[in-house]
Each structure stands twice: as structure tokens, then as C-alpha cells.
Amino acid sequence: MDAQAWDERYAASELVWSREPNRLVAAELADLPPGTAVDLGAGEGRNAIWLASHGWSATAVDFSQVALDKGARLAEGLDVTWVCADATTWQPPAPVDLVVVAYLQLPAADRRRAVRNAVTMLRPGGTFLLVAHDSTNLTEGTGGPQDPAVLMTAADVVDDLSGLDVEVVRAERVDRAVTTAEAHRGEDRRTARDCLVRVVRR
Template identity: 50%
Template sequence: MPAGPMDAADWDARYAAAELIWTAEPNRWVVEALAARPAGSALDLGAGEGRNALWLAARGWEVTAVDFSAEALRKGRALQAARAPLTLPRIAWVHDDVLAYVPAPSSFSAVVLAYLHLPDDARRTVVRRAAAALVPDGVLLVVGHDRTNPGEGVGGPSDPSVLFTADDVGADLAGLPGLEIRRAQRVRRPVDGHPRDALDALVEVVRTTEGNIGRLV
């Protein structure tokens, strides 16, 4: 789950320098959005060490976890083998750049973009492809550090060019048929050891049965 404009080699080095960069627990917003949904097929874009993919797989989901860091994926596989070996058949770990990866249309019942911070044009491309990959009633969850977080919150990147708001994601999806934005807001996330909360942009989108988005490249 890249949080800045570093390249794959930079992220390989960062992931190799510590046992876990991120917590092994799933993101609270992913749990909130998907815990009550029946297991299906999920796409985790910018999966990092796989905390959300592993949580989904443990709940019976078939997950495709995509990241451009080979080291992050190695750690995800190792974590899966050590802690959840029964889920091994349920996660396909895909070494690819999210900007190059184009999911098949209407192929996933959930798509997660958690703390994937990209410049505006790149984010728009990834978000629109993610929406196109949803089956009817599928859900797209986009969450990241809000544009106001550097000044008012804690953690995350400070580069404004890779931060976004919920309204930015809504604008990314403008003009695509068959989508309903169920939730779009700035939310507070408590951070252990910090007196201030982190501020996240959170968008939850559902693909309705109307409309055919088709393949976006």
C-alpha cells in the first residue's frame, strides 16, 4: 500500500528494513465495509504486505493481491504461510504496477484501494479501472490520508500532490454509468500513541445492475 511517489526499488528496501511496515491487522474501514458481505472475489490494489487480503481470505474470499514491491509480496506470502496456511489457495499474489494492471471488467465483487497514494491523473485511472471491474452489487472501497491530514491529523505522506479528498474520488468516477456512491466523507481514525486522530478520505461505491461500464484502459 504505497503512501508516496517512491518507486518499486525504494519500497523493496523499505519493506526489507523491518519485520512489518504496517500492522498485520486489517484496516478498520475495510472491515467496516466488507465484514457483513458474503464472501466472493476481491481485488486488493496496492496490497503491500497483504493485511487486508489475508483478512478477506480468512473469511472465505478469493483474493487477487497486486503490488509492485516484490519484497512486500514475499512478506505477505510468508505471513500467510505462517499464520493462515489454510488460506493459501485463496490468494493470488500478483507482482505488477497498479498503473499497468488492468483488471477484467465485471470480475470482482469487491475492490479495495487502501492508502494507495498517487498523483491525480494516475489515481483517476486506477479508480476508474477499479470501478469497471465490479460485478453488479459489487463494492469499491477507496480510503487514504485526506488532503487535510498533514496539517490537522497525523501520519501519512505530506506531499499534497498524492493526497486526495472524498470529493476528488467522486470526481474521478464522474460520467461512469451504473455506480452509486454510498459513502463519501472525511473520517477520523485514532492512532495509538498520538493525541490527534488521522484524517482519512473514505469513499464506498456500489455497482448497480443498471449500466455497463465496460473496459477502461
Template identity: 50%
Template structure:
């Protein structure tokens, strides 16, 4: 299972194809954010911008942050085509401190080694405004541990993310959901998404 940790490896991966992602928003973002009143949003690890652009289309004032300049350039180009005003930030999420709180902080498939994941999630949780929402979605740890045990430490369960938050949070969703996707061979497979949605106390 291929993994990327630094800016160079991410940029090289994005350069390997004209487009890596579909451009569509992740389904768990749509499911969890569609009913929220638009405000300020941070899409952490935004890649080519599918989620950030979906939020912007729905009235959010969005910041998209990612470690890969190549991905950010593609995201910015698509935003320009659509006439959407999104702030794009080049950032290493393990060290970057968001400059202001957001009504929604969302990250999808942020899988980092060792304590880097802990550092990133701690910073993202701290960036949620009072009354705001944190949405963390990842590949289910149990599924990864069965099929790719060598990288299982990068993945998480929704309960483990909830436990990191501590007091001052209302856990609204903490579950693993099945999702149908296509594997590299073109075969349709069912995978699990670990979904954590929490509201910060006012």
C-alpha cells in the same frame, strides 16, 4: 513526509524492517466489508497482506496486488502459515489491467503523484463487477494539505473520488472519519480517513 513511487524504493522501505505493518486489517475495511456477502475480491496495493488475509479468513476468494515483491513474499508466507489460498500478483497499479471483474475492489492509502492516481483509480473502478463494490480509503486531503503541502497532490477527498466515477454508480459512503493512531515518535494522534464506498449498477 516520506513517499515511494517505484518498485525499488518500496522494496528498500520494506527491507528496512522485518515487518512494516501490524498485520491487522484496516478498520475502514472491516467497517465497510463485514456486511458484504463473500465473493471475489481484489486488494490493490496489498502490502504485507493484512487486508487480503482478513478477507480470505471471511470467505472471500482474494487477489492481492502490489508493486513490491518483498511485501508480496511476506504476505504469501503468512497466507501459507494460516493455510489461506490467496493469489498474489506483482503489479504496477498505474498500468496493470485486472484480468477479470471482482465483487469487491478495495484499496487503502494508494497515494500516487500527478495523473498516476487518476489512472490507477480508473482501472480499479473498471474492475468492479456489475452489482459489486468499490472501496477507496486514503489519508484525508485537507489534513495532509495543512501539515504536508509539498505532497498534497497525492491525496484526495471522498467527494473527489465519487466525482470521478460518473454514471452507473450508487455512492453509499463518502465521508471523512477520525481514526486514532500512533505517530513515528510514539505519540497517539487523531487523523482523518477519506472513505468512499460505491456500488456498481447491475
């Protein structure tokens, strides 16, 4: 989907994603001391807003201005900068302490460009965290894109970072419980398969 298609999707509903941060992002980053952060492919900025509410100076980057405008209204009073730009090429004016990439589902070549670009934003000692729909979610999980070309594994992402001076802290498939409302059966609990990669730039 291009920026216009995403603008239309974001304009069609009050919120496409929840107001709460992704639970894996929140759990993984809860103990990091606040600093400067970039949320790449931020959408409506739920992770950037969460970071800012925990003392971070956050920048939310997305190519949908409609999504960013919605996020800015939700983040009133918080330290979030909203930037309409391509997540695969945009760079901050100075190195940052943290880059989050959550569910930026791109074909392999674009994904590689995005994650390598993300890591180069970091100061030495900075953290890169990626959470995405895992390739196995297509057959073993629930929800998410149904196009295998935009799915990935943790090993794919680590391979994308080859040649960069990073320490891999965590790279694995993780399960995420999903609760959906079924019209006749009440709540239906299912499992989504995600990949999670956390590295530190040396």
C-alpha cells in the same frame, strides 16, 4: 517512490504495516458476503489476508515483489493470489465482487487512472472501497504523507469516477484514532483524517 524504493523499504523491516487489516476496511466490509476480491496496492497484503480469512478468494496486487513475498508467508493456507503489477493498469482475468484500495497515495492523474481501473474490474453489483489519507490530514491530522500532491478528498475520488455507472454509497471524511508511544509520556492519542469512498457498480 518507485518499485525499487518500496522493495528497499519493505526489505528493511519485518513488517512495514501491521498484521491487522485497516480498521475502516474491516468495519465497512464485515457484512458483505464473501466472493472474489482484489486488494490494489496491497503492500504486505494485510487487507487481502483479512478478506481471505473471512472466506473471500483474494488477489493482492502490488509493484513490490518484496512486500508480496512477505505477505505470502503470512497468508500460508489462505486463498490469496499474489500478483506483482502496476495497480493503475492491472486487470483480473474475470470481473470480481470487491476491489479495495487502501492508502494508495498517488498524484491526481495516476489516482484517477487507478480508481477508474478498479471500478471497471467489478461485476455489476460489485463494491469498490477506497480509504486514503485526506487532504486535511496535512494540517489537521497526524502521520501520513506530507506531500499535498498525493493527498485527496472523497469529493476528488467521486469526481475521478465521473461518467462511470456507479451508485455512491458513502463518500466522506472520517476520523481515525492513532496511538503512538511517547518516550516520556506513555501513550499519545491523536486523530488522523482519512477519506472514505464506497460505491457499487451498476
